[in-house]
Amino acid sequence: MKKLILLSMFLCFINAFANDKTHIKTLIIASHPYPEQSTFIKALEEAAKGVEGTQVRNLESIYGYDTRAIDGEKERKITYEYDRIVFLFPTHWFNITPMMKAYLNETWGSVGPGLWQGKEMLVVSTAGGGRSTYGKNGRVGVELADLFLPMKASALHCGMRYLPPLVFENVNISELENYKKAFIERLKQ
Known part of the structure; x- marks a missing residue:
């Protein structure tokens, strides 16, 4: 009986x-422009690593902070x-991070329309600001x-399907587990 219970527990775990x-x-x-201060992006990266069928590439871990170090040809081969x-x-200042911009410039910039024909793009971002910053009545008005x-324009230019972004605003450490679960669920769709 004990073996059966253990086997059942093991199968549930698997x-x-x-x-x-x-x-x-x-x-x-x-x-993340300040990886040593990152809480949410690090946690979301770690959560994603546990999802079969995903690979995580952290630009600062690979290239440091040198926006000129990105190997566009290598990154294109991986992306294919x-x-x-x-x-x-x-x-980051109502935009993507500097390294991500450099990545797009080096990997996507010189190639032209249709580069990633048929692929999907998903943007996932966190922000400290909440409704007082974002939304129709927030300071930035969007x-x-x-x-x-x-x-989105980059995705469409490259022939990609742009998926609705997953954004977490007014991020709070007490909600971190919920953010990770929401991210994993989006990855599984």
């Missing part, structure tokens, strides 16, 4: 992790292997997800 996989081969490009590209970053319109 099933819980087997469900954390994506149906589409996914590359996550992560960036994936069907969904996820950009994970904190909102939703956080709408700040990334240039990413």
